Amino acid sequence: MIYSLKGKIVERDKESVAIDLGNIAYECLVSHPEDYALGEEATLYTYEAITQDEHYLVGFSSKLEKSAFEALISVKGVGPKTALQALGKASPEELFKAIEAQNTSYLKKLPGIGPKAAAQIVLDLKGKLAPMDHKGAPVSHEEVRLALKQLGFKAKEIDDALTPITEPGLSSDEVLKKALLNIRKNSK
Numbered sequence: 147m148i149y150s151l152k153g154k155i156v157e158r159d160k161e162s163v164a165i166d167l168g169n170i171a172y173e174c175l176v177s178h179p180e181d182y183a184l185g186e187e188a189t190l191y192t193y194e195a196i197t198q199d200e201h202y203l204v205g206f207s208s209k210l211e212k213s214a215f216e217a218l219i220s221v222k223g224v225g226p227k228t229a230l231q232a233l234g235k236a237s238p239e240e241l242f243k244a245i246e247a248q249n250t251s252y253l254k255k256l257p258g259i260g261p262k263a264a265a266q267i268v269l270d271l272k273g274k275l276a277p278m279d280h281k282g283a284p285v286s287h288e289e290v291r292l293a294l295k296q297l298g299f300k301a302k303e304i305d306d307a308l309t310p311i312t313e314p315g316l317s318s319d320e321v322l323k324k325a326l327l328n329i330r331k332n333s334k
């Protein structure tokens with residue numbers, strides 16, 4: 147199985163990106179294609195979906211997003227495309243919080259998830275989802291990732307800024323300050 151792909155984004159459409167690894171390019175379905183700029187270097191953590199009728203790769207910008215996807219597809223009745231659509235509307239943190247709070251109303255608002263699927267997701271996953279981290283870093287990194295994304299930074303800039311921050315117990319504010327300093331330092 148392919149764990150991750152690192153290369154240049156050479157094509158993008160409304161539901162996928164193509165990542166060129168040198169002599170070969172892979173198309174990956176992604177939850178937020180707009181996060182990837184043409185020509186930028188990116189790392190995608192991957193999941194290989196094989197069904198009776200299809201065979202395709204799904205790409206994720208973080209290990210946390212991949213974990214959320216894998217948790218969703220472990221639920222009976224939730225397939226890879228439905229899980230990916232749900233992640234297009236909800237961050238992994240929002241999804242985990244809704245599951246722990248048994249908020250089926252929130253889950254039902256996600257594309258492809260009806261009342262039965264929402265109830266099944268809560269039944270199967272409540273209490274089993276530990277707050278997961280991004281590349282071995284504290285959960286606060288994901289909050290900072292979302293904030294930096296909303297400020298207009300690109301996925302690669304964010305990854306490069308957050309990866310070196312590994313001190314345990316930092317608040318989101320502390321991680322944000324360090325990340326902004328790293329972005330400033332990396333842009334020189």
